[in-house]
Amino acid sequence: MFSKEKFQDFLAKLNTGYTPYVLILVHIMIGAIWVYSSPRSNVAFVVFISSLLTLYGLNTNKIFKLSAGLILALVVMPVLGVRNIFYLEIMFQISVFAALSLGLNIVIGFAGLLDLGYVAFYAVGAYLWGFFGSQQFYAIPYAPGIQPSDLPFLLPGDMFYLFIFIAIIVAALTGILLGLPVLRLRGDYLAIVTLGFGEVIRVLANNLDKPWNLTNGPQGITPVQRPTMPQFAVDGFNNFFGGIIGHTVSKADVYNVFFYLLALLVIVTIIQVVSRLNDSKIGRAWTAIREDETAAIAMGIPLVQMKLAAFATGASFAGAMGVLMAASRTFVSPESFSFMQSIGVLTMVILGGTGSIPGVILGAATVTVLNLQILQGFSLYLSQLRQSDAVIPIINFAWKNLSTQLDPAKYQRLLFGAILILMMIFRPAGLIPAARRQRELAADDEE
Amino acid sequence: MKRFSETINVRELLRPIGQMIAFSLGGGAVLSLVVVLLALLLDQTAVGQNLQARYSVSLVTYTLANLPQVLIDGLTIGFVYAAIALGYTMVYGVLEFINFAHSEIFAVGAFVGVEILIALKNAGILSAASLGVAYLILLLALLAGMTASGFLAVAVERIAYRPLRGAPRLVPLISAIGVSFFLQDIIRLVESLTTGQFNRIIPTFGNFDERLIFGQLPLGATTVVLGVQIKSLIVILVAVIMLVGLNYLVNATKIGKAIRAVAQDRPTASLMGIDVNRIISITFLIGGTLGGAAGVLYALKFTRIDPFVGFFPGLKAFTAAVLGGIGNLTGALLGGIVLGLLETFAGAFMSAFTMGAAGAEYKDIFAFGILILVLIFRPNGLMGENVSQKA
Numbered sequence: 059m060f061s062k063e064k065f066q067d068f069l070a071k072l073n074t075g076y077t078p079y080v081l082i083l084v085h086i087m088i089g090a091i092w093v094y095s096s097p098r099s100n101v102a103f104v105v106f107i108s109s110l111l112t113l114y115g116l117n118t119n120k121i122f123k124l125s126a127g128l129i130l131a132l133v134v135m136p137v138l139g140v141r142n143i144f145y146l147e148i149m150f151q152i153s154v155f156a157a158l159s160l161g162l163n164i165v166i167g168f169a170g171l172l173d174l175g176y177v178a179f180y181a182v183g184a185y186l187w188g189f190f191g192s193q194q195f196y197a198i199p200y201a202p203g204i205q206p207s208d209l210p211f212l213l214p215g216d217m218f219y220l221f222i223f224i225a226i227i228v229a230a231l232t233g234i235l236l237g238l239p240v241l242r243l244r245g246d247y248l249a250i251v252t253l254g255f256g257e258v259i260r261v262l263a264n265n266l267d268k269p270w271n272l273t274n275g276p277q278g279i280t281p282v283q284r285p286t287m288p289q290f291a292v293d294g295f296n297n298f299f300g301g302i303i304g305h306t307v308s309k310a311d312v313y314n315v316f317f318y319l320l321a322l323l324v325i326v327t328i329i330q331v332v333s334r335l336n337d338s339k340i341g342r343a344w345t346a347i348r349e350d351e352t353a354a355i356a357m358g359i360p361l362v363q364m365k366l367a368a369f370a371t372g373a374s375f376a377g378a379m380g381v382l383m384a385a386s387r388t389f390v391s392p393e394s395f396s397f398m399q400s401i402g403v404l405t406m407v408i409l410g411g412t413g414s415i416p417g418v419i420l421g422a423a424t425v426t427v428l429n430l431q432i433l434q435g436f437s438l439y440l441s442q443l444r445q446s447d448a449v450i451p452i453i454n455f456a457w458k459n460l461s462t463q464l465d466p467a468k469y470q471r472l473l474f475g476a477i478l479i480l481m482m483i484f485r486p487a488g489l490i491p492a493a494r495r496q497r498e499l500a501a502d503d504e505e
Numbered sequence: 506m507k508r509f510s511e512t513i514n515v516r517e518l519l520r521p522i523g524q525m526i527a528f529s530l531g532g533g534a535v536l537s538l539v540v541v542l543l544a545l546l547l548d549q550t551a552v553g554q555n556l557q558a559r560y561s562v563s564l565v566t567y568t569l570a571n572l573p574q575v576l577i578d579g580l581t582i583g584f585v586y587a588a589i590a591l592g593y594t595m596v597y598g599v600l601e602f603i604n605f606a607h608s609e610i611f612a613v614g615a616f617v618g619v620e621i622l623i624a625l626k627n628a629g630i631l632s633a634a635s636l637g638v639a640y641l642i643l644l645l646a647l648l649a650g651m652t653a654s655g656f657l658a659v660a661v662e663r664i665a666y667r668p669l670r671g672a673p674r675l676v677p678l679i680s681a682i683g684v685s686f687f688l689q690d691i692i693r694l695v696e697s698l699t700t701g702q703f704n705r706i707i708p709t710f711g712n713f714d715e716r717l718i719f720g721q722l723p724l725g726a727t728t729v730v731l732g733v734q735i736k737s738l739i740v741i742l743v744a745v746i747m748l749v750g751l752n753y754l755v756n757a758t759k760i761g762k763a764i765r766a767v768a769q770d771r772p773t774a775s776l777m778g779i780d781v782n783r784i785i786s787i788t789f790l791i792g793g794t795l796g797g798a799a800g801v802l803y804a805l806k807f808t809r810i811d812p813f814v815g816f817f818p819g820l821k822a823f824t825a826a827v828l829g830g831i832g833n834l835t836g837a838l839l840g841g842i843v844l845g846l847l848e849t850f851a852g853a854f855m856s857a858f859t860m861g862a863a864g865a866e867y868k869d870i871f872a873f874g875i876l877i878l879v880l881i882f883r884p885n886g887l888m889g890e891n892v893s894q895k896a
Binding site: 174257265482 | 602603665668669672674675676677678679680682683684685686687690691693694697698816820823824827860862863867869870872873874876880881884
């Protein structure tokens with residue numbers, strides 16, 4: 059006990075006066091310099107990205123927090139990312155998944171509805187822009203693989219911006235259509251039905267290449283247009299940051315930065331919407347439904363409408379992200395919308411803490427880094443071992459003989475499954491529990 | 506008064522057999538009738554002409570020629586679904602919880618059974634086996650798959666579900682999803698460590714792939730061979746024996762009585778001196794055993810298995826359980842048979858009736874359409890009573 063108290067004292071001391079400011083700045087500096095100097099280091103990236111955590115966790119002035127966060131997200135990360143595309147890709151992925159898990163968090167965390175087919179709405183958005191933003195409309199009469207390559211595009215690329223909003227509406231409508239029949243049911247049925255819906259969307263995307271070729275089947279639609287990027291933006295970026303980056307930035311890289319910033323914009327929008335909703339009548343209704351449906355009905359809350367609202371809000375953000383994803387990858391295919399993706403997003407929400415915005419972002423970052431970096435790092439390491447003459451000491455097993463199927467990068471299910479089980483058993487409220495849950499947990503301790 | 510175990514309750518043995526025959530014949534007859542009527546109606550329209558143009562066969566002939574095989578296939582897969590669905594429904598009855606990992610328990614059963622057969626094949630026993638021995642070996646594989654799955658189910662309950670009892674409803678469900686994903690990759694890991702790949706193909710042995718021919722039916726220009734693959738018969742037979750056994754266990758023994766009591770009211774059951782934890786473990790054991798057997802049967806019927814093989818059968822079996830009325834054993838039986846038949850009919854005839862626009866590739870999602878329809882119009886299922894939600 060003694061050492062624990064001392065440790066807490068120490069933590070408290072760290073969290074008062076000017077120390078937290080210094081700590082945060084030092085953390086950011088170390089992370090940034092390390093990432094800047096090392097081309098492909100997972101450790102460096104983890105140190106750097108965890109500076110967001112220090113920024114969130116330590117007790118500082120709100121304006122400082124906000125401005126430091128903004129500079130970090132809007133300037134430092136893009137610059138580091140463009141210097142090294144490897145990092146930009148991770149950051150883009152993190153922001154996409156953070157946006158998706160924030161959207162799913164509305165459904166699971168606020169209204170307490172388990173949606174296992176969340177990527178279906180993502181797919182709706184992606185295929186919406188995939189269809190209208192590509193040559194697919196003119197390719198309808200042709201079977202996949204035999205369409206002429208000189209087909210015109212249906213819409214100009216700049217319609218992308220409009221389609222973000224259209225996708226929000228379409229995905230929300232899809233959510234309402236799906237929700238209407240099933241939201242009257244209990245939560246576990248809803249889970250299975252949404253799972254089924256996710257599969258339906260994937261199978262449709264796979265098979266709607268006949269009788270009319272709407273989705274181009276398993277091959278997917280490509281190329282999907284991007285909005286135009288004016289040359290002066292690229293030049294401006296180069297003039298401004300060229301010195302630090304050290305090489306001229308190509309248009310493709312500026313595009314990546316652009317999509318990363320757009321994803322951030324979606325995240326900020328979700329956070330705004332969610333935190334406002336949370337304090338509104340709707341948010342309170344959601345909380346009531348989550349805690350006790352029967353009591354909520356007794357209090358006069360229109361159950362189905364409120365659930366539909368949660369479902370549609372969550373779906374709409376996924377739709378917007380789908381459009382973004384289709385444009386940034388210039389490619390949509392059914393593979394990206396598998397059940398495992400849904401579970402991946404669910405894992406992020408559960409790991410971070412349902413209903414907790416910082417928690418969910420942390421969850422998204424952690425799972426993405428684990429998934430894209432650590433597992434693939436292991437894979438790389440294993441394949442190096444395989445090529446060497448090394449032998450496992452005690453059991454005398456040569457690494458060379460290890461099956462090539464044993465590729466940790468493919469074992470995402472193991473990772474997701476383990477996280478889900480462990481979190482449910484040991485920390486069901488997540489890494490950063492929501493404020494309400496924190497109060498409840500504190501009350502439990504006092505009893 | 507006599508004790509339960511002293512007498513054999515013949516009624517409880519005969520009742521499920523009667524039900525199964527009724528469900529199979531009824532479901533098969535209704536669906537055949539619908540398909541034949543549709544065929545008669547559409548024969549002279551564009552649909553019939555399209556088929557005539559493609560395969561130069563009339564729609565009615567096509568339908569009638571395929572019907573016997575479709576019926577047999579539908580029943581075979583229907584009984585497999587019923588065996589899996591019973592695992593879902595039993596656990597749901599006792600714990601009010603969807604055991605999402607049941608599909609992987611099914612897959613483990615399939616893998617254990619097939620691995621034993623492969624080992625026997627490599628040892629040279631399989632090729633040398635006479636017909637009788639082949640059947641014994643199949644029985645051995647079945648029993649091994651059942652044992653492995655049964656104990657796995659119990660272990661999963663101990664580790665991942667029991668600590669969460671009493672938590673909000675979604676908590677054990679999420680844990681179960683985690684277990685399901687975890688087990689899929691564990692199977693894959695184990696299988697790819699031993700050999701370079703994780704798929705397994707059941708070795709051919711015995712006379713399971715042969716067809717029993719009953720006769721031929723002349724039908725216009727073609728003749729329809731009325732026959733059935735021996736392995737289909739085995740699948741149906743084994744499933745029927747298991748289902749009858751389970752029904753007997755639940756409805757006519759002391760353990761079954763305890764299971765029913767726990768399902769009805771857990772606190773009161775424990776006051777009556779029933780060890781609730783033990784009964785829940787037994788429920789998982791029974792459900793897992795059935796799932797494992799279904800896995801081996803599935804492997805026998807479809808020959809190729811991979812670590813993710815449980816996903817679709819598991820989902821469809823769950824649909825079957827809901828269709829029949831979840832928590833209801835007879836309902837699971839009915840749901841499994843009906844779903845198996847419906848799905849096979851859809852897979853076989855949809856392509857012909859939609860002029861090739863939508864075919865068997867939609868077979869896997871057909872079940873979800875049914876699930877959603879059932880949930881809209883009859884959420885308690887075909888045989889479910891109106892049960893209110895337990896607090």
